Amino acid sequence: MNLKRSLKESIVIYLEKYPIIALTGPRQSGKTTFLKGEFPEYRYVNLENPDTRNFAETDPNAFLKLYDRFVIFDEVQRAPVLFSYIQALVDESRIMGQFILSGSQNFHLLENITQSLAGRVALFRMLPFDFTELKSAGLLDHDFTVNMYKGFYPAIYDRNIPSKMFYANYIQTYIERDLTEIINVRDLKQFRNFLSLCAARAGNIINLNSLANECGISQPTAKSWLSALESSYIIFQLQPFFNNLNKRVIKSPKLYFYDTGLLCHLLRINDGGSILMSEYKGSLFENLITSEFIKSNYHLNLMRNFWFWRDSAGHEVDLFWQDGEQLNLIEIKATQTIMSDLFKGMAYFQNLDPEMVKSKSLVYTGLENQQRSDENVISWYNLD
Numbered sequence: 001m002n003l004k005r006s007l008k009e010s011i012v013i014y015l016e017k018y019p020i021i022a023l024t025g026p027r028q029s030g031k032t033t034f035l036k037g038e039f040p041e042y043r044y045v046n047l048e049n050p051d052t053r054n055f056a057e058t059d060p061n062a063f064l065k066l067y068d069r070f071v072i073f074d075e076v077q078r079a080p081v082l083f084s085y086i087q088a089l090v091d092e093s094r095i096m097g098q099f100i101l102s103g104s105q106n107f108h109l110l111e112n113i114t115q116s117l118a119g120r121v122a123l124f125r126m127l128p129f130d131f132t133e134l135k136s137a138g139l140l141d142h143d144f145t146v147n148m149y150k151g152f153y154p155a156i157y158d159r160n161i162p163s164k165m166f167y168a169n170y171i172q173t174y175i176e177r178d179l180t181e182i183i184n185v186r187d188l189k190q191f192r193n194f195l196s197l198c199a200a201r202a203g204n205i206i207n208l209n210s211l212a213n214e215c216g217i218s219q220p221t222a223k224s225w226l227s228a229l230e231s232s233y234i235i236f237q238l239q240p241f242f243n244n245l246n247k248r249v250i251k252s253p254k255l256y257f258y259d260t261g262l263l264c265h266l267l268r269i270n271d272g273g274s275i276l277m278s279e280y281k282g283s284l285f286e287n288l289i290t291s292e293f294i295k296s297n298y299h300l301n302l303m304r305n306f307w308f309w310r311d312s313a314g315h316e317v318d319l320f321w322q323d324g325e326q327l328n329l330i331e332i333k334a335t336q337t338i339m340s341d342l343f344k345g346m347a348y349f350q351n352l353d354p355e356m357v358k359s360k361s362l363v364y365t366g367l368e369n370q371q372r373s374d375e376n377v378i379s380w381y382n383l384d
Contacts, residue, residue, distance in 0.1 A: 001158055003137035005034050006299035007126055014122040015097035019090035022113060025126040026233035026258065027104040027174040030154040034126065035072050035102060042100060043071045047078045060085045069098050076112075077103040083116035090120055104178070104232075127233065128152035128259050130295040132384040144365055144380050145272030148288050151261015152295075167265035171195070175234060182228045190215065194225055198235060198255060199266035203283035203290075205310075206237065206255050226255075233258055236294060241307035241320070250310040258295070260288050285334035285380075289363050290319055292383055293330070315348045326358035336366040343375055 011021055023031055036044055045067055047053045056063045056079040064085055067073075076082065090098050101121070103109035113121055129152040134140035139157055141147055150156060150163050153170070175195070176188060185191045194215045201211065212222035229235045237253035257263040263284065269275055275284060290306075297304050310316040319330040329346045346360040361376040363383065370377035 001137055001139075003129070003133055003139070003157075005030065005038070005126070006130065006133055006296075007034070007124055007301070008038050010301035011124060014124075017096065018120065018122040019094070019096055019098045020086070020101060020117060020121040021097065021099075022101045022103075022109065022117075022121050022123045023126055024103050024109050024123070024233075026128070027178070028153050028155055028170065029126050029128050029233070031102050031104070031126050032074055033154065033158075035074070035100060039072065039100065041070060043067065044074065045071055046074045048075045053079050057081050064089055069093070069095060071098075072100045072102065074102045075104065076101045077109045080112050083112045087116045087120065104174075124301065125233075125298040127295045127298060129154065129157070130299055130384075131292055131381070132296065133299070135384065140381070142367060142381060143272060144285070144288065145275045148260045148284060149264040149269055149271060149275060151259050151264070153259065153261065156261070163261050164265065164270055167262050170262070171265075175229075175232065178232045179225075179228050182231060183224055185225075190217065191225065194222070195229075196266050198226075198229070199257065199263050200280075201255050202257055202263055202280075203286040204254060205250060205252050207252070234262070236291075238290065238306060238308050238319070241309045250312065254308055256287050256290050256294075258291055260284060260291065263287060282334045285365065286318060286332045289330075289332045289380060289383070293319060293321075296384070309349060316345045317349050318345075323358055325356075327356055328358050329360045331360075331362045333362060333364050335364055338362070338364065338366075338370065338377055346375070 015021060023035065025031055035042070045052060047056060060081055064082070068089070073082070086099060113123070131140055134147065151167065153166065155161055156163055156166050171192070176191070179185050179191065194217070197211060197215055208219055208222055212219045215222065226235070230237065235255060235257055238256060239253050240249065240251055242249040242251055264270070264275070267280055269278055275281055278284070293306060296302070297306070304321040306319060306321050308317060308319055317329050318332045320327045329349065331342060331346055333342050342362055343360065350357040350360065359376065360374065361378050363378050363380055365380060367379045367381055369379055369382055
C-alpha cells in the first residue's frame with residue numbers, strides 16, 4: 001500500500017532541533033511501520049520484548065552503551081528506568097536526533113517525559129489515517145459512509161481485515177488491556193457498557209452524572225474511566241469557548257471518538273445504509289469531521305486549539321479555531337441540501353462581536369464546494 005503519512009516532514013525538521021523525538025498515539029495506528037519504514041538509518045529496539053526489557057531494566061548503562069545513538073525505542077514506557085539515563089546521555093553528547101521514543105500509553109509516556117526529559121524532546125502524535133493520507137493511496141471513498149463505518153486504522157487497509165472483526169479484537173486485546181494497566185477495572189462487562197454509553201453520546205455535551213447513573217458506577221469512577229479512554233487515544237473532549245460575550249454559555253465539554261469505525265462498531269452500525277437511516281447520523285458525521293480536523297492538526301503539527309460554543313438558548317457553533325485575534329467558524333451538517341437556516345448559529349455568534357470572526361464555513365455531505373458571499377460551503381471530501 002503506497003500511503004504517505006503526513007507526520008514525516010515535521011519529524012524530519014525537529015530531528016535537527018531536539019536530541020529526542022517522542023511519538024505517541026493509539027495502538028495499531030501505524031507508529032512502528034512508519035518509524036521502521038521512514039527512518040531505516042535508526043536501529044529499532046522493541047521494549048515489549050521481555051528479554052530486551054529485562055536487559056534495559058537490570059543493566060541500563062550497558063544497554064545504552066550498546067544502543068547509544070540513532071535508535072528507535074518502541075513502547076519505551078515499558079522500561080521507565082531508561083528515561084533518567086537517556087537524559088544524562090543526551091545532555092552529555094548534545095547530539096540532535098539521538099533517539100526516537102515511541103509508545104502507545106500516553107499517560108505513562110508523558111509522565112516519564114515530563115519528569116525526566118522536559119525541554120529535550122519534541123512530542124508528536126500519530127492517530128489513525130486522516131483523509132489526506134487515504135487520498136494519497138486512493139483509499140478515500142466518495143461516499144462518506146464507507147470510510148466512516150470501515151474506520152481509519154491501518155490494519156483494516158493493509159491486511160484487508162473486516163471492520164467488525166478488527167474492532168471486536170481491538171476492544172478485547174488493546175483497549176481492555178491498556179485500561180487495566182492504567183486504572184483498576186474490576187468488572188469488564190460494566191466497562192464495555194460504559195464504552196457503549198459513551199458511543200451513544202458522541203458529539204454531545206458530557207453529563208457525567210447521567211453517564212455514571214446509567215452505567216451504575218460512581219461519578220468519580222466515570223471521570224476516571226473517561227480520563228483513561230482519553231489517555232489511550234480512544235476518545236477526546238472538545239472544550240467549550242466562553243468569554244464575556246454571553247454569560248449563559250455552556251461550560252461542559254463535548255465527547256468525540258478519534259475513530260468513527262470504532263464508534264460505529266459500538267453502535268452496532270455495520271454498513272452505509274444503516275448510517276443514513278440511523279438516529280445517530282448527524283452525530284456520526286459531526287464526529288467524522290471534528291476528528292478529521294483534530295487528526296490533521298496533529299499530523300501536520302499545526303498546533304491549533306479547537307473549541308465549540310453553545311449557549312443555554314441553543315445557539316451553537318460546532319467547531320472553531322483561533323487565527324491571530326480572530327476565529328474561523330465551522331458548522332457541520334449531515335445533509336446534501338444547503339438551506340439558509342444552516343448558517344444561523346454562525347450568524348448569531350458573529351453578531352455578538354463582528355470583529356472577532358475571520359471566516360464562516362459549512363461542511364456538508366455533498367461533493368461540491370460553493371463560494372457564497374458571506375460563507376464557504378465545503379465538501380467533506382475537500383477538507384484537505
